[in-house]
Amino acid sequence: MGKVKKKVKLIKIDLDQCNGCRACELICSAFHAPDKYSSNNPARSRIRLISDPLQDVYLPVYAGEYTPAECMGRDKYIIDGKEFSECDFCRASCPSRDAFKEPDSGLPLKCDMCEGEEEPLCVKWCLADALTYEEREEEVEEEETPEEMETGLKALVDKYGLDNLIDGIARISKKE
């Protein structure tokens, strides 16, 4: 695999500007509804505002890769006197928490930068300017990215085991 030019989409997150309104979560979930905008539900959002108003903690985090196992250790960061858990900054959909999973199925979610839109919707809806969008070009190694379905299937394998999953699929296909 050789090097290729790749447009890197970048969201700059300015914690000082966040007003805690969670419009980002709402519109993300609406955009990604099965029928675009037909429903919304922040629990399905691919961005999550970690917030603790009394500690002045406002931290929007985006969903990244799914991971089958949780970390061994949990570190804490103290930044300007505010306490953050390592998990707060983590983008992974992981067994240790309910963030970045479909509430019904438990399937992992991942930010796709609102493919097809001028800019991610969370940025557009953030009038507080906590989220701003940038693009830049980078040279990167060519690689194959797993398709969305494959990511989902892998998560199901991790959750239920390959044999159970195969049995389940077989049962469903008989019914249909």
Next chain:
Amino acid sequence: MRYAETGYNLEIDLSSGNIERVETDPELTELYLGGLGTNAKILWDRVPPEVEPFSPDNLLIFSAGLLCGTPVPGANRTIVSTVSPQTLFMAFSMMGGFFAPELKYAGYDKLILRGKSPDLVYLWINNDRVEIRDASHLQGKGAVETAELIKQELEDPRVQVAAIGLAGENRVYMASIEHGRSSASRLGLGAVMGDKRVKAIAVRGTKDINIARPTEVVEFCHNILEYIPERDSNPIPGVMPILAGLGSPKEMLIHDEKWHTENFMWGNARTRQKDYWTKDIEEKWKETQESVRTRLISCYNCPMKCGAIISVPGISTYMMKCFSKLTYTMAAYSDLEFGFKIAQRATEYGVDGFSTPQVMAFALELYEAGILTDEDFPGMPPDNEGRFYWLLDRIVRREGIGDVLADGVYWAARKIGKGAEEYDHNTIKKHEQLPLKLSMLNPIYFLMWATGEKVNITQIEGNFPQAPFPTREEREEFVKDWPHVPDDKFKEYFVNWELRGENAFPYYPTVEATCEIVDWQETMHYIDDALGICAGLSSFPLKPAYHINNLPTLITAAAGIDMDKDKLWEIARRNRTLIRAFNVGRGLRRKDDQPPENHWKKRFPELEEQLLDEYYRLKGFNNDGIPTKESLHQLKMDYISEDFEKRGINNNGQS
């Protein structure tokens, strides 16, 4: 499928512990929309006039507005309704924050509480799983503290909590329901919650809210999100800073308090300090505000930053919005630093920031006048600020004189007697009002103060300027870009309105025009309170994001209800009339529709009677302020006439 709403209410009988999820009738949504409208209908049906505020049969309803939980910016209001222990009429108070959307995501439009729990409890609503939980460990805890403890206990920082403090537990008539940066404060809702022995309600929801016409709604929202910053960067010239832009008054952002400190009265709505706002004060107050304000914050899905996190060194952090920074300050003739400090304790106790400081200032006036004596204030410190803390502590515990004061100025004055009634000079329908005492009668405000069913001026004023701009040119400029008016005649009313001369107060705007202006402003509030849209983006500021000409489209697209301007106007009128009828059942009549006697120095009794006559006519009430048979029939509420007839309430007469 139901759109915008979930179609279910959660009913909890606290006496028996019975919990039910009840499907609602979509026809009621068509008639009353939701929020305050459907709350009022439930209260009408199930809480007849015989039911007292602290009866187990009184209901306490927490409702999301129809559009809460949809992508509509600023649609996040929780409308709390019950019977007020203070006014004995319907109490409704709204709060922003995150509670209403979370309730919707949990699958409910409303939470309806009836009965009384034998022990102090809190409710845990987690989607379909609803529990009544022991709250004995939370007894006496502050409202903010309670919310934090519950979040820890439930191990979920995303739980939304509405809680009462000590004041609510002790059924103080000024008790509020606190929720983060927001609160439902007026009219004693917290006292009813305390009477039901519910310390707090915790909600978490992870379900979908559906939209009828998704693309149209999102397009509409994008226009709103473009309009808001554009409108905010073009403040309206010639009005005080908090009225120039959008939002509920941005008291947390704005330092310039010249208007409030010099025009509102200090103490027990008593003294005006006309030259208060000096350069020194301005600098000192600015420094105070900036030193305690950690961050400006918003409610759910709203770009306006009307609230703030307040951290005063040495005391716990809390959140504040709107006007409470000034109410304690001015009642105590103190400064802003005191205001921020005592508001922290008041927020934990959970009391209304409007009424509470006035009750305390009232008590100290009685003390100065010798009506109350040292015996009534054992151990009260001698310094002014110390006295306010001392009184606050007594009121929320109902200790000694605090027990009398805890019922508010009106009831306390009557209990104390000995001429104390004379010092009750700023209540309407037994409820404390903004501390304003002015000179020339303002006919628009006369009607709004007198007739507002919420008994609270900020819940009725709004879209029409409070005063004419000095020159005709300025007024013409203002109306050029004013698509918000329901009819072009309002532009004419404004352009022709002068500060002095024939076209000035009290005889201009004319009686008819005055009633129409009030009707428009009031209608917008009733629409917001049904939809759950914050007044700060709609009925309160000049030239807001939402108005009578764009809301029908939005309702149709979001809720799938066929809506137009006339139909929406009629719904607002129906809701307003329903609440009036509820209160009429509890004895409300024309004689109660009066502002405080000394609100204006120059009064015009004959004109005031004409104003009330015409307002009642326009609203479809008879001369005693009772909705007529004919208007109730038009509004499809014949059931009210039938009830009036049974109770011997005469609602004949021309409307």
